[in-house]
Amino acid sequence: MIVNSSNIRQLGDRLQGQLFQPEAEGYDDARKVFNAMIDRRPALIVRCADVTDVIAAVHFARETELPIAVRGGGHSVVGSAVCDEGLVIDLSGMKDVSVDPDKRTARAEGGTTWGDFDRATQRYGLATTGGIVPSTGIGGLTLGGGIGRLNRKYGLACDNLLSADVVTADGTLVTASADENEDLFWGLRGGGGNFGIVTSFEYQLHPVGPVLGGEIIFPLDQARTALRFYRDWSTDAPDELRADATLASTPDGPGLAIEVCYCGAIDAGEKVLLPLRKLGSPMLDTIDCVPYETVQNLLTDIFPPGMHHYWKSSFVREFSDDAIDTIVDFFTAAVPPPLAVITFEHLGGVIGRIGEQDTAFSHRQAQHSLLVLRTWQDPEKSEANIAWGRQCYGIAEPFLESGVYVNYLGDEGEARVRAAYGANYERLVALKNKYDPANVFRFHQNIKPA
Template sequence: MTVNGNSIRQFRDSLRGQLLVPENEGYDEARQVFNAMIDRRPALIVRCAHVTDVIAAVNFARETELPIAVRGGGHSVLGSAVCDEGLVIDLSGMTNVSVDPDKRTARAAGGTTWGDFDRATQAYGLATTGGIVPSTGIGGLTLGGGIGRLNRKYGLACDNLLSAEVVTADGTLVTASVDEHEDLFWGLRGGGGNLGVVTSFEYRLHPVGPVLGGEIIFPLDQARTALRFYRDWSTDAPDELRADATLVSTPDGPGLAFEVCYCGEIDAGEKVLRPLRQLGSPMLDTIDSVPYATVQNLLTEVFQPGMRHYWKSGFVREFSDDAINAIVDFFVADMPAPFAAIAIEHLGGAVSRVETHDTAFAYRQAKHSILVLRMWDDPADSETNIAWGRRCYARAEPFLEGGAYVNYLGDEGETRVRAAYGANYERLVALKNKYDPANVFRFNQNIKPTSDMPLSAHQT
């Protein structure tokens, strides 16, 4: 739908923030997202400065029938933060974090990144489970569940969410918590961005001082032995430990890297990590007592903006010898140029002590997840790199339980979207029918309402 210039001027005048159109300076920068595979041109970008801008943008888009995309950190591999010929609600200017150290809570605006959040909370020696790349937005990660380095001790990011302020599809600002709009609150904890624009998040915080963290890297010829050890050791580990294992090709060569974060007493952590550190002949061991921010930044240099990405993932209940052999054999035989990875992420612990239906995030019993990741720079290499990612995932797929982590999901079709929400999909459809019956918020891993009627028709 074409929007006339007078309407756009009136809309611009109503905002505290900035409205960008394609002719404006800064437009091209504002439409760029983490995954450089995404090259979309929205009609309007609203750089929101206040929740009133979000309300105005939702109302304007609905009245003009413009599609809406919502940008927090812009870190989704799907590129759902930007859409063609629509309106982008950009929250990246809304980054205030308010910490209450006595109550051990923090409230953060919807555009906050985990780097912003960790800096604010670590000033008080506090933290909550958050993304392992600091430029990731708190919004997308939390709404999709929220795997992070503290997840085995303190649960997912969504498990630590206490309340959220949400602009719904009809432009209403509501608070969702266990006491208000509790059905919406349930859906926000794993249902993705399907139910509204979250303008602030309130989290429970935990004492997190120095941690025992860093990397151990083994040569590729030790990968089978090391991964078999890792499977048993990580499954039996105390909740304070998260240890991820990654088969990786880098400019320095291939290897098997372990990234560890032990968030308990350092002496106890030394005992837990000693068997790993005494295993085989590592090429590198950087594990030490370090600030939490240090382990949160282990991947900062790897995940620089401007690269092209292909990801595919699934959950693992049992990491068998056959699974280990399959992925190592593939990686050795079909190793691409840098950067490629098969990452095995450490779950269980507190994540598994929440029931499947207690939050919208359904995959509580998985002990590990597997993420196939391919990253490159030259657009001419896209077909080759995507093909490698698909071959790699096909080799791992027989050992996966069939679901998917919604935050790692690309453009993989409706069947995979349903799989990502798992046993909670139908309940999420009912929430979509209630809070967004016209599917206003559809640039996401979309939960389709039962009927795509105009919102006004549902309100009469």
């Protein structure tokens, strides 16, 4: 079927939400995503108001043979939320969050961000593991596994998923849970957006009141000592603690920041954090008893919209003295301009007590993940920034696993996609064959049907 003005008009008449075409007012804003390096021009953008809009958009795309991209928060660094010459199904208008404080559950629509979600659940002193940048969408993060500040105590975001409403490739609305379409429910928890469009997520919530949160920043000449301490201290830490260590070049200068969130009893947390707070001669210590939302907003100013991003990541295999020295030597030899980041993210705890085949997310035994991140504003500096990121990752690579957190994966080839899905890849292919044999949903880190 040829896409013409008549059938586009018919689609518009069926929608409760908005339809954007090229050159129309609002189109350029609607196609922007988190990573300013992504500059794609879809044929149409449907900003859905409800699930019936999602279903109508899927049917239209199938009838007209338009490729489909799905946008939740638009935070995927590879830009999977938007495509050239296709149809973007934009869920950003669907943000309703309903909380049941008695059952400690919440249901949120597919366009909800973690900032939206935390505001709704924290009214009741509840939360679940979610993204550490509030503008991140709940959808992409959960479907890829879902690392967050509560992950050691309460598991990944996908571990807290109770059910999901999904529009499949043929435009059918189904529910996936432990009791219904169990195979699909398994695949949604770590298999990315390969199996359908999730229009609502139901999560298990947990009591999360004030936390001990903030950061300690050490001068660069103390980075080796601080990282050695961090490695041992974080590996032996109680589940209530998540602590990330970051070598960073910022407008205020370079240093090593250790960012913490302790979600247990405050007096117990103070004892856990005391050795860190007595370490070395930090330039800054902001750790305090604060609302959970305050910790969730620590990175808001660091990651504003409209910046260019390059990320490369893997799970840490060998967190040795040699690894620390190699990475610190590279960073300090020629400190790059802001913003350059090498982050060790804190995993383990409850994550590792769930079987690698219990959900599609299989990287359960990793204690840390390493993320190399470059952010810049001037597009003419893209080549130099990307080159630094690749060189930095190459220096660290001998100490890393082949596996990678799928939500951090860039455009890195099929072998890396397979490594991202790990031991469960073949089972995910079988699921793709069942739910999307024509590969309609292919702009995420794609699991190709057989």
